Amino acid sequence: MTAASIDQVFVNAKQALLSLLPETLRPGLSMAINAAAILGTFALLFAVATLLERKGLGRIQNRYGPNRVGPFGVLQPVADGLKMLIKEDILPRQADRVVHFLAPIALVLSVLLAYAVLPFGRNMAPIDLDAGVLYFFAASAATELGVFMAGWASRSKYSLLGAMRGIAQMISYELPLVLSTLGVIMVTGSLSLVEIAERQAPPAGAILGRWFVFTPWGLAGFLLFMTAAVAEANRAPFDLPEGESEIIAGHMVEYSGFKYALFFMGEYLGMFAASGLAITLFLGGYHAPFAFLGWAPSWFWFFAKLLALLAVFIWLRGTLPRLRQDQLMNFAWKWLLPMSLVNLVAAGVWSYSAAWTLPGAGFVRWASCAGLLILPALWLSRGWRARVGPRVYRYA
């Protein structure tokens, strides 16, 4: 088998499967195959991710992590899944039955819908939508409502507090999340994720790919995007909505069994989807980092990058302490939001300075864009040391 045929193995397999069927059924069945493939792949990845996360956190905290089920604990996700499935489904007496039931479904469904536009490999985007980025954000917009439904329907103080925190946080971080993607959209002039990924292919003859993360505004955009994505996914250090030490599990307190598993899955799937978008927008999509690595299939690179970002998520969770609510809000509105607007200006400067031909223009272009980003960042972070520096606990 040649490299190209391995690259397209899933596409060809789907075509072969479809060709067995009558013409009229094909469009619908094509969608069904896509949906089944996404569900299967990412459910499996979810199981692997829970294991990796527990193992990784264990190592960071100087312990073993799960190591009882199967060799090195690799069967732990199976045990967890079985436990979740056969646990009793508890419904609080005061709870709003219908909304309580619908909340996890709404959450998972809206997260899953976002996967429809991500290009997982060459020719492997389920739908190549003209407005792909917009669709992604629109589809994941309903997660906030899912969180609210869960928190409100449980009729528990902790749930409601968690939901309020969750919604406030998701609304606040959605702005920098969307704004940080605008630089890429501005430079490529397209909302289609497939086209954005294609624009980052290594140019003919060059060794390094043209990933947007290798430009000053791209790097800043990537960092802003990932920060906002961590907050959107309610992950540590932004996991206040479910802060265990204060409100137990936030909006999920009153959920057990399979419904709780759905919430858990929604969190991880949201994380994967945000990582997938970050990969497509900033990290070159399904392209290999170097031209001489192009023999490996495109889907391999996508999932390799996804796992790398997952490692970053785990690493952040293991090493950073949880923020306070006011710090969280101030960070979003007073730092991330202005910085993402500044980044938009930097992307504009970068895109218009592409025509500079004077000697040394490349360096000036780099330096001016980087300066445009670093100076406001320093100015916005003034006085941080006093606010978040080491504190003296007088009675502790």
Next chain:
Amino acid sequence: MNPVFFILAVVTLAGALGAVALRNMVHCALCLAVTFIGIAALFLHQGAQFAGLVQVLVYVGAVAVLIVFAILLTRSGDARKGVAVFSRSWKTGLLTAAATLATLVAAIVNSPGLLREAPRAPELSVRQIGLDLMSQWLLPLEILGLLLTATMIGAVILAMPEKPSGEPAPGPEKGARP
């Protein structure tokens, strides 16, 4: 009548009825979200992809969430027994709405010019919409930007707790988003 249209219309109208008639206001807000999604689906069914996606993003992602937030902040969510949900003049209101509906429907039914075939679906790319926004519709767009900025500042000031003069007002913790 197209079955897709029929299903979407039924869902949208059921959501709208629930949004205005249910006792519990949180249920109303959730029904409203269903209506918004139904309308977005109707936009998509019409071939207005961009408008449909913006509808979901703004209405479901922002407006519905703002409304549930306001419901929680004003403690309207727990429908207490004995508190009237409908106003005293609800009969007049219902009559007005029915009269409006009758007028509109009569006007629509008596307009034979409306019964024409749709031209083929217009090919409208996102790029075209963007170019139009930046050329033909530039002035409205700028005015809209000004309006949204003013709205954001206004909403923050309105929702800011009033402090007696002399004390420095605390920064807005939850900025309302336009």
Next chain:
Amino acid sequence: MTPLPYWLILSSILFAIGLAGCLVRRNAIMVLIGIELMLNAANLNFIAFWRYGSGAEAAHGIMFVLFAIAIAAAETAVGLALVIALYRLRRTVQVDEADALKADDKPR
């Protein structure tokens, strides 16, 4: 394809429901919900007329809807801020109880 009058009747019903909600409910947030429904009905009409109108100036209906959505969002933000300010002042959001012009009046 569904004929144009069906779309118009659908949006009329939606508009009437919104109007009814606006007029019969006591809670100020419900009034806002009614207004949202009416705005959405109008948007539905814009899209329907765009689709069934002459195709030459294709984008106009879409543009109107985009601007209407943005303005509706702004209106909701200010409206809800007003409702919250009202609640803070009077401890009520029932529109028929907010009938005093002086702020320090005790609610009856």
